[in-house]
Amino acid sequence: MRLLGLLALGHMVIDINQGSLSALLPFLKSSLALSYTATGVIVLMANTTSSLIQPLFGYFADKTARRWLLPLSVGLSALGLGLTGLAPSYEAVLALVMITGFGVAAYHPEGYRTATAVAGEKKATGVSVFSTGGNIGIAVGPPLITALITTFGMPGTLGMLIPGLLVGGVLTAVLPMLSAPPAPRSQSAVERPRTMVGAMSLLILVIAFRSWTQLGFTTYVPFYYIEVLKGDPRMVGTLLAVFLGAGVAGTLVAGPIADRIGVRRYLVSVFLLVTPIAASFLFVTGALALVVLGALGFVLVSTFTVSVVLGQAYMPRNPGMASGMIVGFAIGAGGLGVTALGWIADRWGLMSALWISALMPLAGFGAALFLPEPRAR
Secondary structure, eight states: OHHHHHHHHHHHHHHHHHHHHHHHHHHHHHHHTOOHHHHHHHHHHHHHHHHHTHHHHHHHHHHSOOTTHHHHHHHHHHHHHHTGGGOSSHHHHHHHHHHHHHHHHHHHHHHHHHHHHHTTTOHHHHHHHHHHHHHHHHHHHHHHHHHHHHHHOGGGGGGGHHHHHHHHHHHHHTHHHHTOOOOOOOHHHHTOOOOOHHHHHHHHHHHHHHHHHHHHHHHHHHHIIIIISOOOGGGHHHHHHHHHHHHHHHHHHHHHHHHHHOHHHHHHHHHHHHHHHHHHHTTOOHHHHHHHHHHHHHHHHHHHHHHHHHHHHHSTTOHHHHHHHIIIIIHHHHHHHHHHHHHHHHHHOHHHHHHHHHHHHHHHHHHHTTOOOOOOO
């Protein structure tokens, strides 16, 4: 539990930096006079960098522990985001979000692999506890970066260096404990069933559809609030905090339920709920919009932890690589979707992009119906 708590703390800081980017985009768009497409490319660059190399980090995590990456990755993600507000050009912004992305990519596979190992039989519950640290970070990031920028201007992003340096220092201090040699592999671990390649490929497609919706809403709901509803820009962080903060609660609730009814059944059932809630958000205003946005975050974000556990069940011999593929390739595909949505928003309007985001989970539900049950261990 002590190790899990430390991993969750680092996960929180990593995802504070990752989650802050969505709230930072309207300010970058204004200060650098960017189009929606160019704004979407920032998200694409961040997600591609943090995603495509995660399976590689996962592969090495399965071979041997590299715990020194934990404090290094926390500091690297904070450095990239902290300097973004001082970037003199669009190209410099892209380079800095790439640095943040490398930090994110280095942290997740080892964290998820270790969390699964210490969770025993209740893997969904254990991974949901670890994931809660990240979800809290994603929820805290938007209001934090908004408060810093509205108070200090674009240089306020430097404030994001503080939690990164503090937690990176804590992880460095406890590195000897984290680097204790692993227990010998048991015979049951050696006899784990082989990878279900087709099932894993289909699961990545399902999570890519899910990521289109989550990244689509986190990227374009701030613009919808400011440009369509004519809201106060200072409320952007609050909107995203409601959406992602409700996901924290959803993650904690999802773990025990998935352990009880099965991770595949939970994933399929929840996908069916997402589109009606997402579509209803586009018809409501005022306080009711916050309620519906929170409900969407509660349901949608809860599927992420469950998908990681299911992916590890499909690849029981390579849990680190499985988590890297789910967190990496699948979310990277979501970044491609956000870029496409930016192109659509430039040509057919912001509402077109949001409607596509709202309807995308229907495709995810259709694909999830064909997911097989994992082989018995």
